[in-house]
Every structure is written in structure tokens, then in C-alpha cells.
Amino acid sequence: MSSPEPDAERDAEPRAAAASADRLRPGRMANVAKKVSWSGRDRDEEDEPPAAGETTPLLNGAGPGAAGGPPHSRPITHSPFLRLGQLSSVDLDDDVRELETEATNQFPSEIPHNEKLLSLKYESLDYDNCENQLFLEEERRINHTAFRTVEIKRWVICAMIGILTGLVACFIDIVVEKLAGLKFRVVKDNIDKFTEKGGLSFSLLLWAILNSSVVMVGSVIVAFIEPVAAGSGIPQIKCYLNGVKVPHVVRLKTLLIKVCGVILSVVGGLAVGKEGPMIHSGAVIAAGISQGRSTSLKRDFKIFEYFRRDTEKRDFVSAGAAAGVSAAFGAPVGGVLFSLEEGASFWNQFLTWRIFFASMISTFTLNSILSFYHGNPWDLSSPGLINFGRFDSEKLGYTFQEIPIFIVMGVVGGILGAIFNALNYWLTMFRIRYIHRPCLQVIEAMLVAAVTAAVGFVMIYCSSDCQPFQGDSVAYPLQLFCADGEYNSMATAFFNTPEKSVVSLFHNPPGSYNPMTLGMFTLMYFFLACWTYGLTVSAGVFIPSLLIGAAWGRLFGISLAYLTSGAIWADPGKYALMGAAAQLGGIVRMTLSLTVIMMEATGNVTYGFPIMLALMTAKIVGDYFVEGLYDMHIQLQSVPFLHWEAPVTSHSLTAREVMSAPVTCLRRIEKVGTVVDILSDTSSNHNGFPVVESSPDPTQVAGLRGLILRSQLIVLLKHKVFVERANLTLVQRRLKLKDFRDAYPRFPPIQSIHVSQDERECMMDLTEFMNPSPYTVPQEASLTRVFKLFRALGLRHLVVVDNHNEVVGLVTRKDLARYRLGKEGLEELSLAQT
Numbered sequence: 001m002s003s004p005e006p007d008a009e010r011d012a013e014p015r016a017a018a019a020s021a022d023r024l025r026p027g028r029m030a031n032v033a034k035k036v037s038w039s040g041r042d043r044d045e046e047d048e049p050p051a052a053g054e055t056t057p058l059l060n061g062a063g064p065g066a067a068g069g070p071p072h073s074r075p076i077t078h079s080p081f082l083r084l085g086q087l088s089s090v091d092l093d094d095d096v097r098e099l100e101t102e103a104t105n106q107f108p109s110e111i112p113h114n115e116k117l118l119s120l121k122y123e124s125l126d127y128d129n130c131e132n133q134l135f136l137e138e139e140r141r142i143n144h145t146a147f148r149t150v151e152i153k154r155w156v157i158c159a160m161i162g163i164l165t166g167l168v169a170c171f172i173d174i175v176v177e178k179l180a181g182l183k184f185r186v187v188k189d190n191i192d193k194f195t196e197k198g199g200l201s202f203s204l205l206l207w208a209i210l211n212s213s214v215v216m217v218g219s220v221i222v223a224f225i226e227p228v229a230a231g232s233g234i235p236q237i238k239c240y241l242n243g244v245k246v247p248h249v250v251r252l253k254t255l256l257i258k259v260c261g262v263i264l265s266v267v268g269g270l271a272v273g274k275e276g277p278m279i280h281s282g283a284v285i286a287a288g289i290s291q292g293r294s295t296s297l298k299r300d301f302k303i304f305e306y307f308r309r310d311t312e313k314r315d316f317v318s319a320g321a322a323a324g325v326s327a328a329f330g331a332p333v334g335g336v337l338f339s340l341e342e343g344a345s346f347w348n349q350f351l352t353w354r355i356f357f358a359s360m361i362s363t364f365t366l367n368s369i370l371s372f373y374h375g376n377p378w379d380l381s382s383p384g385l386i387n388f389g390r391f392d393s394e395k396l397g398y399t400f401q402e403i404p405i406f407i408v409m410g411v412v413g414g415i416l417g418a419i420f421n422a423l424n425y426w427l428t429m430f431r432i433r434y435i436h437r438p439c440l441q442v443i444e445a446m447l448v449a450a451v452t453a454a455v456g457f458v459m460i461y462c463s464s465d466c467q468p469f470q471g472d473s474v475a476y477p478l479q480l481f482c483a484d485g486e487y488n489s490m491a492t493a494f495f496n497t498p499e500k501s502v503v504s505l506f507h508n509p510p511g512s513y514n515p516m517t518l519g520m521f522t523l524m525y526f527f528l529a530c531w532t533y534g535l536t537v538s539a540g541v542f543i544p545s546l547l548i549g550a551a552w553g554r555l556f557g558i559s560l561a562y563l564t565s566g567a568i569w570a571d572p573g574k575y576a577l578m579g580a581a582a583q584l585g586g587i588v589r590m591t592l593s594l595t596v597i598m599m600e601a602t603g604n605v606t607y608g609f610p611i612m613l614a615l616m617t618a619k620i621v622g623d624y625f626v627e628g629l630y631d632m633h634i635q636l637q638s639v640p641f642l643h644w645e646a647p648v649t650s651h652s653l654t655a656r657e658v659m660s661a662p663v664t665c666l667r668r669i670e671k672v673g674t675v676v677d678i679l680s681d682t683s684s685n686h687n688g689f690p691v692v693e694s695s696p697d698p699t700q701v702a703g704l705r706g707l708i709l710r711s712q713l714i715v716l717l718k719h720k721v722f723v724e725r726a727n728l729t730l731v732q733r734r735l736k737l738k739d740f741r742d743a744y745p746r747f748p749p750i751q752s753i754h755v756s757q758d759e760r761e762c763m764m765d766l767t768e769f770m771n772p773s774p775y776t777v778p779q780e781a782s783l784t785r786v787f788k789l790f791r792a793l794g795l796r797h798l799v800v801v802d803n804h805n806e807v808v809g810l811v812t813r814k815d816l817a818r819y820r821l822g823k824e825g826l827e828e829l830s831l832a833q834t
Helices: 094-103 133-141 144-197 200-224 234-242 252-267 276-291 310-329 332-343 349-373 400-434 438-462 489-494 498-507 515-532 542-563 572-588 592-602 608-625 629-636 672-680 710-718 737-743 783-793 813-817
Strands: 117-119 466-468 486-488 669-671 688-692 704-709 763-765 776-778 797-801 807-812 819-822 825-828 830-832
Touching (some): 144 200, 144 252, 144 276, 200 252, 234 332, 276 310, 310 349, 310 592, 332 349, 400 438, 400 515, 400 542, 400 572, 400 629, 438 489, 486 489, 489 498, 489 515, 498 572, 688 807, 704 797, 783 797, 783 813, 807 813
Parallel strands (some): 776 797
Antiparallel strands (some): 819 825
């Protein structure tokens, strides 16, 4: 038949031993060094040097041995039954891989990286249910009452997701408030003391050391314990909901490191927010609760066993991400729309309703607990971690002539967002290449923390913008060289948590800020936030983006008021809100969900239209230059991410040209030794195998009968479901679906399963366990049609057949993700084990 499929990986070179002739074959994979990635486990393990007479392939696919060949030049063979060889680089189970990589954990000084690569390392999730005989029998046994029970359990899980996400958000908020308050009080007392008697350099040193030491702890736990907890986690969750299995992304350890890391990052004074990581935290909580057990703690509570499969887990992770948004911004509808816009491949009415329920429970839990904590238990006035405060629409309405002004602000936001993303792109490329050792990552994080404190101190010190006290609007007022009864206005922006700074820019009365103060703050904070995003710390980019936008938006408003001689409509707070929306839209490029989040967070529907205009304009302008920040980071990690639609010029390509071929097929009744050899082959790690009809006549067409997954074969081998001779159909113990669910999601590696010589001669009947009705397409189907089918149904494998129903190839996620629209038209990415 032909050579196995990768969901996992296709035809890679067998290390340095391959012959030169084999290297020159088109469509091969480049030998490239591994780079640090989200999984954090594949530490920079360089390939062995090529043997004499061989040329080292270039990374970008331009030289011999790279994956730059045309897709249709791959051989499509029709072997009688089974073809092995030229498979792909082994990528074993996490635990086995850790042992291997630890032994060769040598860090080169530079790791080459090219964005026009697609990593073979990422697996796909099985969103399509395997409707084998076991599954159908179980479904037939479920009566109406049992079905209602399953549905009730779904609602219970969503409620638990909401409650726990709300509790985690409360914990983060309260701990940050306490620790940041303590730090600011210590530094403030020190500054006040040394302002009188001189020696402010000591205050600067104290502030920088406090920041660096707190950030060091936050960075160490991320870099050395769980690297996937770095950043906001939104790109990783987007990938998970898209159907990509990012290693360790929804583990309990990741949640613990994420929560501790984000507290330490915010307290350490970095230009970060705690809102983005809430989305990741909610997703991890959802993935854990829905399985009714913890694989990390090795505890099985024997509940929710029906949901132990990727299909159900992904739906709950959508709910968790929405609950995270809801807890962060007090925006339950925005949470639902975020899950729809940014993540879920599959959507239906019932799912929408359950996700909305989880979001509502999340914001209500947070609101109740924070109201109790703040001493007014009956006043539910804290719906989210950030509360922008109410904008009074009577005083702050907008007029028709302001609409063009909002569009211009959208253009400014789009341009600034594009500059932010472009700078962050080059910075991230530099980090991937040079700052890949964990110790270097920690040092960089400490340096950024110290520089942030130093910049803040120097800006406050040099600022002569003194404002009179107005009630309790300033949490930590610094007098410095101002007269009695006045405070330094620059200090309200720098000497505060970013959330409080945003609110003060929105709501402080006109005249609270000098235009020079706002201009300098915008400039400095823009570069600090850009440098900070991508550090090895848990941190979000939402709040820094809003803060930058609010600063230049307020400056815009002050300028308008000056030009219009103080017209009543030119309120700086209103323009701060529009600037914040435009800046955030220009960086992350979310439209629908962000409009609703901003409306819910401000508690004012009046501004819905101008916010939408600013966001849409920012997205259109930003997209003209570069991609959004999250999409850019997904691309930099070489993840096979499938967008909503196939590239517009891809109609000319057919399934024959994009499929992986040849494919390894198994017979319906297969020898155990053959199965073990295929799964153990160190040059392959394929996850799906078409099953063909057993026939003694090699000339007869071996038609497709079904598809079986690697994980299913491993469970069958583990439970020794064999018969001694081919003519027997009895097995010792009939497997149930529960046996497969108990092994999910960490299936044992094939190396851990012992099969004796006698057992190798036995036969395996795959009829009962294979999916007898896998999705298939003819060879002539266009790439666009294949893409639609694959993306809409959340498939992992799509079998390509000829007119005789004989398997000729297999389409996987990586075959489709390889094609994208570049500046010169449709381009094909190279494949690499990065």
C-alpha cells in the first residue's frame, strides 16, 4: 500500500546516515537543530554532523535535502500490502523523550531559526469520534435517562469551571494587591525620607532590587519548571482549540506555575497585566475538571469518565477560556465571543449556552468574593479583575462630527500596533536564536525588571508636573520636589499597578496630566511593554496595550480641547478609552469580542459604535503591515495552525498534490509482530493507519475498510488482544471503551509494552476497534474542498482514495497548514523537526 501517515510527522532523514542520493530527493525534511519551544522539553539538541561527502541542508529549504520540492513530485506507490521505511523522526511520549533530551542537553551559542518552517513536533487532537463497534454498542445502551444524566453532568462541570476560575482570579487579585501595596509603601517611605536629606540614588537601588528579586523568582519557576507557562498563554490555547496538541499546555503543574508566575510578574513591576493569563488558567481548570481525575497527582475520582476524549475536552476548554475572559474583565458575553472568535473550530447552540453559563458563574463568583473582601458584601460592584469604572453617557456622549476623529484614532492605533508587533517579532527571533538557555532567560527578565524600575524612577525624578490633591484618587502619591498639598503626576502612571494607572487615565478630571508627561510616558512604556512581551515570565499584554493607548488617547483629547478652545465634547477621558481600544485592537487584532469586552468593562453601550469603528480601523490598518501579535507568535513557533478558510488561490491544487504518500496500511487481521514492528520503528511516529481487507491474492485490489489510531493499537497490545491462529475469532477478555478511556490522554509508549516471541506469531483482529467509516476524498478533490472538510469537522486524518477505493495517500493537518498566502502568492512551507 503505501507509507504511514503522520499526524505526527512525515518522511524525515534518518539522521546523518542517509545517502547523498536520498538527500537530493525532493520533498524531504531539512536536518535542523531543535529550538526552545512552548513545550519546553525539546531542548536544543543538535543533529550529528553529516557523513563525509554529504552536504549540510539549509534551514530555509533552499538547499539540498530541504523540504522545498514541489508537492506533486512525491512518489505515490501502490505496493501490494505494506510499505515501511523513510518514515519520520521519532518523537516519543513525554517521559521517554525527557530522558533522551536530558542526556544530550547541550546548548549551542546560536540556534538557527526560520519562520518559513512548519514543525513536525506538534500532534493533532482527535475531534472526530471514532465510531467503532465498541462506541456504537455503548451508545445503543444509553437510554433517554442516561443521556439526560450526561447532559446534566455537562452543566455541572461548566458550573464548577466557572466557580474555580472565579476563585483563582480572586486569589491572584488579592495577593497582587497585598504584595504590590507592601512594595509601593516601602519604596514610597524610602523616597519621602531621602527627598528631605538627599541620597535618592539609594531609593532607585531599592526599587530596582525589589523588582528584580521578585521577577527572578517568577522567571526561575517558569524557565526551569514549566516553560509552557510563559507569556499570556492565549496563543497556546488558540492552538489547542484549533486542534493542535501543545505539550503540557493543560496540566495542573502549568496552572500552579502560571498563577504564581503572574503574581510575581505584576508585583515585580513589569509592564504586564494579569488578565491574559486568566484565559490560560481557566482552560487548564476546565481540562482538569472535565476528566474527573488528575494524571499529574495520579488520582482518579472515577467521575466524568464519559468525557475522557478530545472531543469533549476541547468543548470544556472553550468554556474555561471564556470563563477566564469573564473573570478578567467582568465580561461574560465578551468571553463567549472570545472563544468563538479566537478558538473553537466547532460550535453549536448548546455549547454556546453552556459556555455563557460558565462565564456568568465565573464573574458572579469573583464579584461575590471581592465584595466580601472589600467589606461591602451586598454591593456586587467588582465584576472583573479590571474594572474601568462607569462612563457617564449624559456627560460624555459623542456627537456626529467626532466619528471621523475616532476613525483617525483607529488608524493611529493600527500603525502603532504594527510597529509594536514588528519590533516584538525581531526581538522574539533574537530570543529564539540566542537567549535559549534557562539561566539567560532569567537574567534577561531580571534586567528588564531593573530597567523598568530605573526608567520609572528617572521619569518621576525629571518630571515637574505637579498636581493638587483631589480626594483619594491617588493610591500612592509621591510628593518629591512638589510643593505641599501637591503630588507628582508622572508617579500616578509609573508608581502604581498597570490596572490602576489605566483607570486613572480614564477618569481623572481634565487637567490632571501635563501633555509632556503623557507623551514621555507613552513613548517609554511602549518600548518597555514591547521588550517585556515574550520574556520567560507569566504575563499578559492586554493591560499594557490599554495603558499605552489610554495615555496617547488622553493626549489626543487634550490636544483637541486646546484646538477647539475647550469645547465640552472634547473630554480627555473619552478619548483615553478610544485610544485604549484602538491600541489593543492594533496589537492583538480582535474585533467582535474586544468591542463587547470594552463595552461590558465600561458598563456603557453608548460607546459600542465608536469602539467598533476604532477597532475595525485599527485591525484593517495593522493587517496591511504585519499579523496580529498572537498569530505572529504561533507562526514563530512553527505550529501547523489552520485558519478559517483555505488560502484564496489554492483551488488549483488537488488532494493528490498535497497528501502524504506512500501510506502504511494494516490488514484487517494482522500479525502482532508486524504491528509491533511498525509502532516500534525508530524512524516513525505516525498516529493513523488505514485498515485494508485481508486477501491472500496479491493481485486483488485491497480496498479501504477503516482507520485505526496508534493509541488504540497500543491499548490492544497492552491488553494482549490476540488470537493464536488466524482462523480463531475468540479473545480471552473482551475490551470495553473504558479500557481506552482509562489510558487517555497519556498512552504508554510502545517501548514499555513487552511482547514475547510466541505472541508475535499471533494475530490481531482490528475489525471491532477500527473506525469503519473514516472520512475519505477522491484524489481529484481541490485543496479548498479538502480544507473545508478537514477544518469544519476537526479531523486528524483524511484518507485519499482512487476509483477502486484503494488508499493512495493521507491528508493531515501539516499537509494543509504548509500552504499559505505570502506576499508573492501561494507559498509552501518547509517541514522540520524543530
